[in-house]
Amino acid sequence: MTNGATLPAQPHDPAPPRQPEPSPALGALYRDFERENLNPLWTQIGDLMPMHPQSKASAHIWRWNKLLPLAREAGRLVPVGRGGERRAIALANPSLGGRPYATPTLWAAIQYLMPGENAPEHRHTQHAFRFVLEGEGVWTVVNGDAVRMSRGDFLPQGGWNWHSHHNAATEPMSWIDGLDIPFAYYSESAFFEFGRDALSKEECSTPALSRSERLWAHPGLRPVAQLQDLPTSPLLAYRWVDTDRALNEQLALEAEGYAATLSPGHAAVRYTNPTNSRDVLPSIRCEMHRLRPGTSSTPRREVGSSVYQVFNGSGSVIVGEQHWKVEHGDLFVVPSWQTFSATSGAGTTAMDLFRFSDTPIFEALHAWRGQDVSA
Numbered sequence: 329m330t331n332g333a334t335l336p337a338q339p340h341d342p343a344p345p346r347q348p349e350p351s352p353a354l355g356a357l358y359r360d361f362e363r364e365n366l367n368p369l370w371t372q373i374g375d376l377m378p379m380h381p382q383s384k385a386s387a388h389i390w391r392w393n394k395l396l397p398l399a400r401e402a403g404r405l406v407p408v409g410r411g412g413e414r415r416a417i418a419l420a421n422p423s424l425g426g427r428p429y430a431t432p433t434l435w436a437a438i439q440y441l442m443p444g445e446n447a448p449e450h451r452h453t454q455h456a457f458r459f460v461l462e463g464e465g466v467w468t469v470v471n472g473d474a475v476r477m478s479r480g481d482f483l484p485q486g487g488w489n490w491h492s493h494h495n496a497a498t499e500p501m502s503w504i505d506g507l508d509i510p511f512a513y514y515s516e517s518a519f520f521e522f523g524r525d526a527l528s529k530e531e532c533s534t535p536a537l538s539r540s541e542r543l544w545a546h547p548g549l550r551p552v553a554q555l556q557d558l559p560t561s562p563l564l565a566y567r568w569v570d571t572d573r574a575l576n577e578q579l580a581l582e583a584e585g586y587a588a589t590l591s592p593g594h595a596a597v598r599y600t601n602p603t604n605s606r607d608v609l610p611s612i613r614c615e616m617h618r619l620r621p622g623t624s625s626t627p628r629r630e631v632g633s634s635v636y637q638v639f640n641g642s643g644s645v646i647v648g649e650q651h652w653k654v655e656h657g658d659l660f661v662v663p664s665w666q667t668f669s670a671t672s673g674a675g676t677t678a679m680d681l682f683r684f685s686d687t688p689i690f691e692a693l694h695a696w697r698g699q700d701v702s703a
């Protein structure tokens with residue numbers, strides 16, 4: 329099943345497996361199983377091997393007008409420093425047992441940094457990115473390369489790179505931190521190291537372009553001195569001006585009669601690794617979607633989970649059984665195999681949706697499926 333397949337919204341589930349007749353002997357057998365730490369498949373198969381993915385996560389929305397005041401209050405009350413490392417407030421899916429996980433594989437947090445603050449250097453094997461929601465003037469320093477951050481910029485952060493943050497501005501700044509922390513937690517694969525407690529004076533400078541952008545941010549032009557494929561993107565910032573232009577041109581080309589969009593009125597771009605055109609991170613796919621006012625995306629369901637943020641505009645979204653009006657800044661989760669569609673408001677502003685998902689994990693395992701779903 330691929331992008332083109334269209335199937336009914338409700339798959340047919342068979343009856344649960346037939347169980348043996350209860351008897352004293354059967355009860356004794358089950359007690360013996362338990363004593364020996366054994367568990368028979370025939371009592372578990374519905375949960376272990378469902379006919380289709382049945383996510384433990386809920387479709388859930390976090391409202392920006394609730395999140396931002398709480399982040400500001402945390403900025404007032406909670407210092408940033410070694411140990412806690414980051415003033416990051418994680419979205420906790422209400423169906424995942426109180427863990428700070430937006431989905432079974434993805435961490436999504438609002439990070440909030442006050443003027444003059446530094447978030448200390450560290451590194452970890454979890455892959456990460458920043459997506460800037462408001463403001464400018466913060467630098468993320470990656471392996472000594474200072475990368476400025478402005479609204480709409482996307483900064484991938486491959487695992488095991490040293491990184492810290494420095495707010496050189498006069499205003500607080502907030503961004504989304506996306507990581508594969510839950511995946512690393514459940515797969516027991518995480519390593520972490522503390523770095524230096526302070527940055528050098530040079531690293532707190534404010535270059536317009538990072539060294540990574542000077543080397544890599546030239547569309548279609550690759551440095552011949554660096555032809556090896558890299559598992560994570562060496563380009564450390566994807567600027568909003570480029571993303572915005574790419575989306576506008578897709579819609580303009582569509583209006584001129586050329587094939588450019590995913591569906592009528594639905595432009596989309598994927599952030600890619602310039603060394604191999606694959607995802608920027610091995611475990612996380614990141615995209616920006618733009619819906620022309622009054623248009624809807626094609627309802628779809630896919631294996632794996634996604635987190636969306638309404639970056640511009642407003643509208644409505646359907647996730648499984650949920651139907652929400654959405655506004656600028658709102659974040660919501662689409663669990664695995666739940667049908668998703670979005671509709672942009674009918675005003676004059678397009679709705680931009682930033683999306684990140686765990687799709688590369690399932691593609692690598694040949695376990696990904698996606699379907700358009702008929703109404």
Ligand SMILES: [Fe+2]
Nearest residue numbers: 450451452491
């Ligand atoms: Fe980090």
